[in-house]
Amino acid sequence: MTRQAIVLGSGTSNGVPSLGKHYPPEYLANARNHRTRPSLLLQGPTGNVLVDCPPELRLQMIREDVFDVEAVMVTHTHADHVMGMDDLRSLCLKYQRPIPIYTAPRYQEDIRRIFPYAFQQFPKGIWVPRFELYDVPAVLNLGGLEIRTFWVEHGPLPVLALRVGGFAYVTDVSHIPEEAWNQLTGVETLVLDAVRYKPHPNHFHFDRALEVAREIGAKKTYLTHLSDDYDHDKTNAELPDDIELAYDGLRIPF
Numbered sequence: 001m002t003r004q005a006i007v008l009g010s011g012t013s014n015g016v017p018s019l020g021k022h023y024p025p026e027y028l029a030n031a032r033n034h035r036t037r038p039s040l041l042l043q044g045p046t047g048n049v050l051v052d053c054p055p056e057l058r059l060q061m062i063r064e065d066v067f068d069v070e071a072v073m074v075t076h077t078h079a080d081h082v083m084g085m086d087d088l089r090s091l092c093l094k095y096q097r098p099i100p101i102y103t104a105p106r107y108q109e110d111i112r113r114i115f116p117y118a119f120q121q122f123p124k125g126i127w128v129p130r131f132e133l134y135d136v137p138a139v140l141n142l143g144g145l146e147i148r149t150f151w152v153e154h155g156p157l158p159v160l161a162l163r164v165g166g167f168a169y170v171t172d173v174s175h176i177p178e179e180a181w182n183q184l185t186g187v188e189t190l191v192l193d194a195v196r197y198k199p200h201p202n203h204f205h206f207d208r209a210l211e212v213a214r215e216i217g218a219k220k221t222y223l224t225h226l227s228d229d230y231d232h233d234k235t236n237a238e239l240p241d242d243i244e245l246a247y248d249g250l251r252i253p254f
């Protein structure tokens with residue numbers, strides 16, 4: 001059975017191309033410069049685990065032929081990571097049960113506030129999304145995978161990061177605390193935030209992401225949560241062999 005991660009969305013919070021901006025036709029001609037908001041799918045031997053629910057969630061899952069989700073991990077509750085949660089209603093309807101959502105208690109409160117109707121009773125026949133909220137254990141056994149969880153810092157906020165075997169996903173990060181460094185030891189493939197070229201208070205920017213990638217020393221690092229600063233082919237041509245930009249639809253076996 002396949003064990004792989006699919007980068008469903010490799011874009012930053014406003015997506016690429018961004019609304020209201022003009023881009024050169026050459027830029028838009030490259031499909032890899034079209035980036036939906038950040039999310040990841042872990043495909044295990046017995047099921048799929050979704051990491052974050054951006055506004056394009058439905059389109060991402062249809063694009064990648066994803067028909068089922070066993071559970072969802074929410075890294076944090078910024079709009080680019082949760083505003084597609086309503087799309088999970090079709091799966092609740094399919095399974096006739098709520099979808100398990102794993103996140104920090106503070107983010108569970110946000111989800112209840114943003115989607116109050118997902119927790120209310122409705123007359124029979126009215127279908128809304130249904131969420132069952134859970135705290136995040138150190139190890140999550142889902143989809144036939146052993147997913148190790150840890151927390152990084154995104155400005156003042158904690159963000160959920162994960163490791164499965166030699167694969168790690170660290171989105172929305174400006175600081176990696178020591179416990180998280182330990183979790184990243186020996187990682188083979190890393191997906192890491194590199195929002196833009198200029199420094200950013202709450203994200204690794206390009207130069208910082210390269211430094212951190214070097215320190216972690218994965219065989220391959222894919223940069224993600226990318227703004228329109230990056231022209232996929234041009235940036236890749238300048239990067240060393242072991243570092244590349246992620247793109248929507250990228251598949252990483254683990």
Ligand SMILES: [Zn+2]
Binds near residue numbers: 012080172
């Ligand atoms: Zn984000």
